[in-house]
Amino acid sequence: MMFKQATFEEPLLFDLGRKGRSGIDIPGEGDRDLAKTIPKKMARQKLQLPEISQVEVVRHFTRLSQMNWGIDIGPYPLGSCTMKYNPRINEDLAWADEAQGIHPLQDIETVQGALEIMYRLERALTTITGMSRFTLQPAAGAQGELTGCLIIRNYHRLRGESRDEIIVPDSAHGTNPASASMAGFKVVEVPTGDDGCINLEMLQAALSDRTAGMMMTNPNTLGIFENRAKKIAELIHGAGGLMYYDGANLQGIVGIVKPGDLGFDLVHLNLHKTFATPHGGGGPGAGPVGVKANLAEFLPVPLVERTRDGYRLEWDRPLSIGKVRGAFGSFPILLRAYAYLLSMGTSGLETSCKVAVLNTNYFAKRISGIKGLTIPFGNAMRKHEVAISAEAMFKKTGINALDIAKALLDRGLHAPTIYFPLIVKECLMFEFTDTETLESIDRYVDALKDISRMAYSEPEKLRASPLRTSVTRLDEVRANHPLTMCLRYRGKRPD
Numbered sequence: 001m002m003f004k005q006a007t008f009e010e011p012l013l014f015d016l017g018r019k020g021r022s023g024i025d026i027p028g029e030g031d032r033d034l035a036k037t038i039p040k041k042m043a044r045q046k047l048q049l050p051e052i053s054q055v056e057v058v059r060h061f062t063r064l065s066q067m068n069w070g071i072d073i074g075p076y077p078l079g080s081c082t083m084k085y086n087p088r089i090n091e092d093l094a095w096a097d098e099a100q101g102i103h104p105l106q107d108i109e110t111v112q113g114a115l116e117i118m119y120r121l122e123r124a125l126t127t128i129t130g131m132s133r134f135t136l137q138p139a140a141g142a143q144g145e146l147t148g149c150l151i152i153r154n155y156h157r158l159r160g161e162s163r164d165e166i167i168v169p170d171s172a173h174g175t176n177p178a179s180a181s182m183a184g185f186k187v188v189e190v191p192t193g194d195d196g197c198i199n200l201e202m203l204q205a206a207l208s209d210r211t212a213g214m215m216m217t218n219p220n221t222l223g224i225f226e227n228r229a230k231k232i233a234e235l236i237h238g239a240g241g242l243m244y245y246d247g248a249n250l251q252g253i254v255g256i257v258k259p260g261d262l263g264f265d266l267v268h269l270n271l272h273k274t275f276a277t278p279h280g281g282g283g284p285g286a287g288p289v290g291v292k293a294n295l296a297e298f299l300p301v302p303l304v305e306r307t308r309d310g311y312r313l314e315w316d317r318p319l320s321i322g323k324v325r326g327a328f329g330s331f332p333i334l335l336r337a338y339a340y341l342l343s344m345g346t347s348g349l350e351t352s353c354k355v356a357v358l359n360t361n362y363f364a365k366r367i368s369g370i371k372g373l374t375i376p377f378g379n380a381m382r383k384h385e386v387a388i389s390a391e392a393m394f395k396k397t398g399i400n401a402l403d404i405a406k407a408l409l410d411r412g413l414h415a416p417t418i419y420f421p422l423i424v425k426e427c428l429m430f431e432f433t434d435t436e437t438l439e440s441i442d443r444y445v446d447a448l449k450d451i452s453r454m455a456y457s458e459p460e461k462l463r464a465s466p467l468r469t470s471v472t473r474l475d476e477v478r479a480n481h482p483l484t485m486c487l488r489y490r491g492k493r494p495d
């Protein structure tokens with residue numbers, strides 16, 4: 001498939017239009033008499049909005065959408081966060097007024113349907129994870145982690161223990177140590193062994209009466225299942241700590257293994273990763289936290305309860321860590337997840353897991369012969385994702401993971417996650433999910449072969465990529481800097 005992205009020299013909305021132009025008539029705008037009755041110093045300032053016609057607005061956003069990439073154009077193989085299939089019916093539901101307009105202070109009688117959905121979703125999540133109860137409040141995985149860490153803290157406090165260390169593997173996502181330290185813990189890092197799993201000896205050496213718990217992602221961020229998870233849980237429990245499951249990679253075991261059966265006491269799930277909701281562009285998300293029965297009393301208030309007279313929000317929970325977000329959480333995201341779970345069913349989830357794992361291992365096998373690319377940390381089967389190293393290519397040719405990612409763009413393919421996990425040098429991390437076809441995966445293999453060939457023969461050409469996209473190489477730092485965005489917004493280009 002030939003690829004060339006649409007390119008427009010698209011100005012900001014603020015730079016379009018003309019003074020006095022308008023796309024809509026605001027009622028009352030012309031009522032000058034009314035305006036006169038308001039004292040000048042109390043009147044609102046005129047809003048600094050773009051003055052632009054309807055057609056200009058529509059064309060502006062349509063052009064921008066054509067310069068963009070999305071899951072509806074091609075694969076979006078970001079690893080580290082399962083990038084889920086999101087059936088269109090979920091969108092219809094999530095955009096319904098009842099979902100978008102729900103308010104935490106609404107009369108409880110008017111939200112019975114929403115509460116029933118939350119109640120049923122909670123039951124489904126407990127079944128999938130082997131937990132006892134869930135809070136659906138947290139806005140994303142990271143907030144779920146903070147919620148979980150606060151539960152761990154209160155659990156130890158109530159028992160009169162002053163444990164202040166959380167163990168985190170060096171393969172962990174950056175939010176793990178960040179959440180633990182926001183909850184007041186000291187982070188103790190344990191290294192990954194040559195097999196891509198946690199080094200048990202180092203873990204044992206890190207345990208003490210200060211150990212409050214351990215955060216683990218399984219399959220881990222290398223896509224490898226931690227085979228000794230049960231043994232690790234025994235060690236942590238033996239030392240008096242709790243086991244926290246970072247569920248970002250649940251896709252790799254969903255429908256087959258329950259974290260609860262592996263000895264985890266708390267989990268967060270990223271509904272926007274494993275159970276529908278596209279998230280490649282960032283938020284909103286939902287990061288429910290589930291716990292075993294002995295921790296349920298610490299969950300945030302309110303929880304959804306079913307009574308003989310219908311559903312209600314239960315606030316009277318004296319040991320709760322408190323409220324972490326509005327009672328309905330990210331309700332449209334919860335709704336998407338619920339619809340997804342209903343449409344998949346138990347066997348559908350298991351199949352999606354198996355096909356995702358099959359896709360990953362097919363890809364891993366096919367790329368393993370490509371010059372300059374290696375799959376570090378042993379030959380264990382991967383689960384839903386695989387981390388590849390381009391270190392060998394970089395050392396010989398100077399072409400790094402970033403260059404490879406940019407070269408993929410020129411071949412009409414979205415780049416994978418790069419430079420994560422941190423323990424893989426020149427890392428490219430791929431995940432295809434269950435929905436990509438064999439041909440899609442083969443296109444990536446062919447592209448990577450072609451890129452490898454060019455890296456060893458004409459690297460300077462690769463370094464110029466991307467040339468077929470609407471923008472070429474950006475200054476990565478400036479492009480991400482919030483100040484740059486602010487200045488752009490005000491119509492001033494930063495220098």
Ligand SMILES: *Cc1c(COP(=O)(O)O)cnc(C)c1O
Pocket residue numbers: 080081082140141142143172173175176217221246248249270285287
């Ligand atoms: C994405 C991710 C998180 C954080 O989740 P958010 O929903 O982005 O806040 C934590 N751990 C891992 C392994 C992840 O991939």
